[in-house]
Amino acid sequence: MERRLTAILAADVVGYSRLMGTNEAGTLAAIKALQTDFIDGKIAEHHGRIVKQTGDGMLVEFPSVVNAVACATEVQRGMRDRNADVPGDRRIQFRIGVNLGDVIVEGEDIFGDGVNVAARLESIAKPGGIMISGSVRDHVGDRLDLAFEDMGEQNLKNIERPIRVYSVALNKPAARDTKDAVPAQREQLERPSIAVLPFNNMSGDPEQEYFSDGITEDIITDLSKVSGLFVVARNTAFIYKGKPIKVQQVGHELGVTFILEGSVRKAGSRVRVTGQLINANDGGHVWADRYDRDLTDIFAIQDEITHAIVEQLKVRLLPQEKKDIGETPTDSVEAYTYYLRGRQFLHRHSKSNYQLARRMFAKAVELDPLYARAYAGIADCDSFLSLIYHLDVGIDS
Structure with missing residues (x-):
């Protein structure tokens, strides 16, 4: 027994x-x-x-x-x-x-x-x-x-x-010891804090939602690599997706000083990304820009937005952080597109969506056999399918 x-x-x-x-x-x-x-x-x-x-x-x-x-x-x-x-x-x-x-x-x-x-x-x-x-x-x-x-x-x-x-x-946070809380509060006060809200899909096609969400997630990931910034997690920021917001209210609810919002328009081989950084305390604009580029420049756009925010918030970027942010995950825009589709399905949390996500990640790997993030996506899908639905999964499934 x-x-x-x-x-x-x-x-x-x-x-x-x-x-x-x-x-x-x-x-x-x-x-x-x-x-x-x-x-x-x-x-x-x-x-x-x-x-x-x-x-x-x-x-x-x-x-x-x-x-x-x-x-x-x-x-x-x-x-x-x-x-x-x-x-x-x-x-x-x-x-x-x-x-x-x-x-x-x-x-x-x-x-x-x-x-x-x-x-x-x-x-x-x-x-x-x-x-x-x-x-x-x-x-x-x-x-x-x-x-x-x-x-x-x-x-x-x-x-x-x-x-x-x-x-x-459920409605009451844990009570913290004062001597432990003060240093933690001081650390957050000393670091600029930011929430990246889901970028609006301006393509006129709901099927392109995966792309705007993916751009948002990647900017969150890049900013999170900067040790001098406090960045709100993706799942928390995406609570506001599709909802009318007041920047000052969101800043208060999330406990951050700055809000980044924007939009993405993808049409054929062209992409337009706009971004604006807002001070959540007074609602004033700190920075705004628009990027009209070929789709092949999408990683450069993300890199430029991240560096612009770091510069505006006067955060010191360490050499390794600069290197990490500048790394391109794949040279294939098509593989990246499949990867973003996979992430969209992965976030929907059901058996059929995990299976669809796995197919998208596998297609990304087929297009770029060195695409590490796509392999990680396959591993996530296999984990969920095995743990929840008891399916036999493997690298050749």
């Missing part, structure tokens, strides 16, 4: 019977869409494995409690945003419980006390909430920017011993 210690996440749909009674087909379709469009991707990002699914819930295994709690948090926060405009009686909400415990392994399934405790923790969570065991809380420590409310020892149904239970405070 195989046993192992593992992090277990149990999730359940709140009021499943009521939702099914009201609209069976609609409820099933909505849950399936959530699973494929949102939840599967979150589980994959945190290296989880779906052990089993029922109509109203799921059991997921993670290699670490930090991954499990981070995934649960992102799912619940994402569901809150998704439900914002949905009538109360039609909202799909989850209860989630997370435990660290010993399990019995039989094939792809897991059983035992560790699983039972996770299920009981889920049952006492509030709609949209997360309950974790004391063992999970101890192992998470201060590795996540979360606060936890001690609920004391609880007598859970069919569990012989009392379990120390904590509730994850």
Whole structure:
């Protein structure tokens, strides 16, 4: 009999019977869409494995409690945003419980006390909430920017011993020790901070969205190589994609001083990229430029935008950083285009999209056998397809 210690996440749909009674087909379709469009991707990002699914819930295994709690948090926060405009009686909400415990392994399934405790923790969570065991809380420590409310020892149904239970405070960041917080705040204050918002696709063709998103991501990547800058992560910046924004409000929400926004127009072998750097404190323009070039110059455009921002913010660029930013990932614009298409599919988080992404990355490698980023993309797809969908994948697949 195989046993192992593992992090277990149990999730359940709140009021499943009521939702099914009201609209069976609609409820099933909505849950399936959530699973494929949102939840599967979150589980994959945190290296989880779906052990089993029922109509109203799921059991997921993670290699670490930090991954499990981070995934649960992102799912619940994402569901809150998704439900914002949905009538109360039609909202799909989850209860989630997370435990660290010993399990019995039989094939792809897991059983035992560790699983039972996770299920009981889920049952006492509030709609949209997360309950974790004391063992999970101890192992998470201060590795996540979360606060936890001690609920004391609880007598859970069919569990012989009392379990120390904590509730994850989703709306409250972790309290930091003052002596630790001051240096961190000072460091961020000393470094210029910037968010690169998704560039608008001005091509008149929604199918070109992958290209404008890809340009945005690559500029974020290049700026992140500069140690003298604090750059907001891609996933955070892309929350604002397609939404009307007020620069000063975005700056306040993200805690940054500068916002870079722009647009991309791709037509045949020509591309036009515009960019403007705005001071989020007063809304004033710091820098703006327009680049009309051949598509083959796309990497040079990204390089020039990055250097312009570094110069405007008076950041010292180290020799190695300058070299890293100037490196061209591929000499083939066609391979780069396939790579960007692959990234677009990869961010959609579903089995079919991972498979499409893999095809795009493979085509990029075919066009440029030395394209390292495309190989990395294939590896990402293989990882997700193997972990979530248990598919056999390999370099020749």
